[in-house]
Amino acid sequence: MMHITIWNENRHEQKNPEVKEIYPEGIHGQLKSFLEGAHTVTTATLDEPEHGLTDEVLKKTDVLLWWGHLAHEEVSDEVVEKVRQRVLEGMGLIVLHSAHFSKIFKVLMGTSCDLKWREADETERLWVVDPSHPITEGIGEYIELEREEMYGEHFDIPAPDQLVFLSWFEGGEVFRSGCTYQRGNGRIFYFRPGHETYPTYHNDKVQRVIQNAVEWAAPLSRPRPIYGNAPSIEEIKPKN
Amino acid sequence: MMHITIWNENRHEQKNPEVKEIYPEGIHGQLKSFLEGAHTVTTATLDEPEHGLTDEVLKKTDVLLWWGHLAHEEVSDEVVEKVRQRVLEGMGLIVLHSAHFSKIFKVLMGTSCDLKWREADETERLWVVDPSHPITEGIGEYIELEREEMYGEHFDIPAPDQLVFLSWFEGGEVFRSGCTYQRGNGRIFYFRPGHETYPTYHNDKVQRVIQNAVEWAAPLSRPRPIYGNAPSIEEIKPKN
Amino acid sequence: MMHITIWNENRHEQKNPEVKEIYPEGIHGQLKSFLEGAHTVTTATLDEPEHGLTDEVLKKTDVLLWWGHLAHEEVSDEVVEKVRQRVLEGMGLIVLHSAHFSKIFKVLMGTSCDLKWREADETERLWVVDPSHPITEGIGEYIELEREEMYGEHFDIPAPDQLVFLSWFEGGEVFRSGCTYQRGNGRIFYFRPGHETYPTYHNDKVQRVIQNAVEWAAPLSRPRPIYGNAPSIEEIKPKN
Amino acid sequence: MMHITIWNENRHEQKNPEVKEIYPEGIHGQLKSFLEGAHTVTTATLDEPEHGLTDEVLKKTDVLLWWGHLAHEEVSDEVVEKVRQRVLEGMGLIVLHSAHFSKIFKVLMGTSCDLKWREADETERLWVVDPSHPITEGIGEYIELEREEMYGEHFDIPAPDQLVFLSWFEGGEVFRSGCTYQRGNGRIFYFRPGHETYPTYHNDKVQRVIQNAVEWAAPLSRPRPIYGNAPSIEEIKPKN
Numbered sequence: 030m031m032h033i034t035i036w037n038e039n040r041h042e043q044k045n046p047e048v049k050e051i052y053p054e055g056i057h058g059q060l061k062s063f064l065e066g067a068h069t070v071t072t073a074t075l076d077e078p079e080h081g082l083t084d085e086v087l088k089k090t091d092v093l094l095w096w097g098h099l100a101h102e103e104v105s106d107e108v109v110e111k112v113r114q115r116v117l118e119g120m121g122l123i124v125l126h127s128a129h130f131s132k133i134f135k136v137l138m139g140t141s142c143d144l145k146w147r148e149a150d151e152t153e154r155l156w157v158v159d160p161s162h163p164i165t166e167g168i169g170e171y172i173e174l175e176r177e178e179m180y181g182e183h184f185d186i187p188a189p190d191q192l193v194f195l196s197w198f199e200g201g202e203v204f205r206s207g208c209t210y211q212r213g214n215g216r217i218f219y220f221r222p223g224h225e226t227y228p229t230y231h232n233d234k235v236q237r238v239i240q241n242a243v244e245w246a247a248p249l250s251r252p253r254p255i256y257g258n259a260p261s262i263e264e265i266k267p268k269n
Numbered sequence: 270m271m272h273i274t275i276w277n278e279n280r281h282e283q284k285n286p287e288v289k290e291i292y293p294e295g296i297h298g299q300l301k302s303f304l305e306g307a308h309t310v311t312t313a314t315l316d317e318p319e320h321g322l323t324d325e326v327l328k329k330t331d332v333l334l335w336w337g338h339l340a341h342e343e344v345s346d347e348v349v350e351k352v353r354q355r356v357l358e359g360m361g362l363i364v365l366h367s368a369h370f371s372k373i374f375k376v377l378m379g380t381s382c383d384l385k386w387r388e389a390d391e392t393e394r395l396w397v398v399d400p401s402h403p404i405t406e407g408i409g410e411y412i413e414l415e416r417e418e419m420y421g422e423h424f425d426i427p428a429p430d431q432l433v434f435l436s437w438f439e440g441g442e443v444f445r446s447g448c449t450y451q452r453g454n455g456r457i458f459y460f461r462p463g464h465e466t467y468p469t470y471h472n473d474k475v476q477r478v479i480q481n482a483v484e485w486a487a488p489l490s491r492p493r494p495i496y497g498n499a500p501s502i503e504e505i506k507p508k509n
Numbered sequence: 510m511m512h513i514t515i516w517n518e519n520r521h522e523q524k525n526p527e528v529k530e531i532y533p534e535g536i537h538g539q540l541k542s543f544l545e546g547a548h549t550v551t552t553a554t555l556d557e558p559e560h561g562l563t564d565e566v567l568k569k570t571d572v573l574l575w576w577g578h579l580a581h582e583e584v585s586d587e588v589v590e591k592v593r594q595r596v597l598e599g600m601g602l603i604v605l606h607s608a609h610f611s612k613i614f615k616v617l618m619g620t621s622c623d624l625k626w627r628e629a630d631e632t633e634r635l636w637v638v639d640p641s642h643p644i645t646e647g648i649g650e651y652i653e654l655e656r657e658e659m660y661g662e663h664f665d666i667p668a669p670d671q672l673v674f675l676s677w678f679e680g681g682e683v684f685r686s687g688c689t690y691q692r693g694n695g696r697i698f699y700f701r702p703g704h705e706t707y708p709t710y711h712n713d714k715v716q717r718v719i720q721n722a723v724e725w726a727a728p729l730s731r732p733r734p735i736y737g738n739a740p741s742i743e744e745i746k747p748k749n
Numbered sequence: 750m751m752h753i754t755i756w757n758e759n760r761h762e763q764k765n766p767e768v769k770e771i772y773p774e775g776i777h778g779q780l781k782s783f784l785e786g787a788h789t790v791t792t793a794t795l796d797e798p799e800h801g802l803t804d805e806v807l808k809k810t811d812v813l814l815w816w817g818h819l820a821h822e823e824v825s826d827e828v829v830e831k832v833r834q835r836v837l838e839g840m841g842l843i844v845l846h847s848a849h850f851s852k853i854f855k856v857l858m859g860t861s862c863d864l865k866w867r868e869a870d871e872t873e874r875l876w877v878v879d880p881s882h883p884i885t886e887g888i889g890e891y892i893e894l895e896r897e898e899m900y901g902e903h904f905d906i907p908a909p910d911q912l913v914f915l916s917w918f919e920g921g922e923v924f925r926s927g928c929t930y931q932r933g934n935g936r937i938f939y940f941r942p943g944h945e946t947y948p949t950y951h952n953d954k955v956q957r958v959i960q961n962a963v964e965w966a967a968p969l970s971r972p973r974p975i976y977g978n979a980p981s982i983e984e985i986k987p988k989n
Binding site: 154158159160170182183191195202 | 636640661672677681
Binding site: 113117136137138139140141143144145146147149150151175176179181182183185187188190199200201202210211212213254255256257258259260261262263265266267268 | 353357376377378379380381383384385386387389390391415416419421422423425427428430439440441442450451452453494495496497498499500501502503505506507508
């Protein structure tokens, strides 16, 4: 049993009745509903002090989920740097949908993380391309979402360490929609679907992927490696 | 024929007579000596205005080499961001030795880029582990350097897109010493050897690797992909 | 200037007037038409002695292209093994379309290389997902083919060393359609399009990709590494 | 609790009293001793009918360990093909030491799997290069083995999907000694140490790595993907 923290910007839910109707407890509340029980789950949102991500919260978090969209720039650089350090120490990180543009994902990737997008009520079909990956457990050949926002290539990310899902979009695009990265002691999973005006996080296959990803991203008990000046292990011969 | 810019911190050369003796024209001057002819080569150093990396210089640069050590923090964040944008646009970047801790390498990698190190006049042997890689052209099974600084694992980098060289050190460590990364439209090569108090950049095999890397990192003529809102290519059916 | 050999099964062209009309000189003849000039190009086909791939031909070949479909099983295991050895020695290999099921591709990959397929006159759109890769030089954001055979995921291959193109298909599938692999001293590129009843190899973007791939797959001058029993380079201390 | 099958050639143990003394129950017996309890473990050896790998045994095996050296050629091609199919169906495979030259590893890799080697009572130090990988759980920065056989680069394998350990050898070589591969639905781990005349499989860190690898390679419950002719999911428009 791990400690999971779900971070949500929680702005659309306050402004847009359509979103509030789909996610009356907020996107974070919905994510929590299918993770708790298996794990201890708490939530944190942008408008809390330190965005709810105090040192104490980060320290105890095994896996952090991140959803943001409108207000990436309001997240403080200090909090972002603390989250990055925790990932390098081994905390798992699940980056959802529009969090491709979150500060934390961008600093961990080093690239622009830009992409094509379109809101047009179109069908997305996420194909499993790595059937050996534990994140795909319990998922058939694909997940079909009748309506989603489109994200299209080129997605400006480093080549994923493992590419797990590829999306097909009705309007003609494709997208690398399930990507793993290992950074320092930590494991990161980016998962594309989850536009706020669609009931994506009510889909049981999408839920299963997120549950699997949380297990996959579980931290090891290892400490960070030792860096810096190091005495030799073997004898070094004097040179002339 | 490309335009190559060699950036060097150029501080050790001013302070340390030992370094000045090995590299009377500076490390940048030595790197230039074996790249010019094949290419147009200019140099830039920390203490020049904008560190010698003006918009004009960056715009015309096809491949940028970077050596720094003492003064990474003195490099302005604005220049670093401009270099990063140029890499994403397609400019090649060759990161040498202690530039593992340069701002530009750290922001492109997203990790700490930390490692173990030791100065102990010890032997390094760089083994070719990818004999299909053009960066290894003209190099035998390994490059042996009688005296080098040790860099040891764990090297806190993303897993390289291609791992080209692995180093053996006399004192008992190993290191991923030749690593490629593709970021945006650009190609990056990290190459470990080159401590300032050893004549490493006089070694003809080391020179050959750097020459090969410059060719490998040559920019394509493609523009950056188009990002942002995109009209659909195919017709999208109305949903109920 | 390299020596390129184009291998074609050359059976559809003999049996099917529709194919003969599209490719009056055979698929090999069409491939040759846009590679010669830049390189010395010869062709070889299944029904020639040793399938046209004698030791002499293989020895001088820098890059080999392979198209086959109906008669993979008629290719002799001895020739396949010779081709595999030449790839490991450094010969480039470009595997086209239905050659995903060729013996040579299957033995080099180790997996079934199976996939979904459908012949339904449908649109394929190949998106560039690695804009830093030289194989994409001169190609815009995507290549659109009005009619092609569909190949769909899951494609049972090892994760490519570099994923260059992803295909979108009108009927709802996606496919990893441009994949690089490095094996021994050699470089391999799998490129999906090219069903015999469509004029795909007349498309100038498809031609450009194949031209680029041939350049990218150029062999190095390095010999195979030395394997087997090896004397120590450093002194080994007696243990108690 | 999984069903683990340990396959051992079991020839050195019959011929060489030195090996018999180190492994009185055979290498398979020693491997079994630290895997059973957590799992149901059975063993199989070369000289049993069908090498002990009947359809029934293979079907129930979740993870297969493989140790061989002298008699790779005596393993029947039919059994090798059955094992390969089971890996593609999802069975985990742990390939130990000299099994780099086993038929099963070679057919799964597609390359020669050749390497440098030397028996000289030398020290090996296996450095962790991916501290985020579950196979490294409970292992410090490195594992030191006072005496081992040397395996040196170039190791003629596909670039590993994940590189977990790198070895340093006293005599001057390095080696990619812990490598993961995903093939079809299955996961494969190659782990270098384990020469028959050294007590390597009595080392508790080596045991821990193998225990971790078995967990990591656990099959999913997913069936193989559906291959072959596929009806379209979306409507395909008639072309002119």
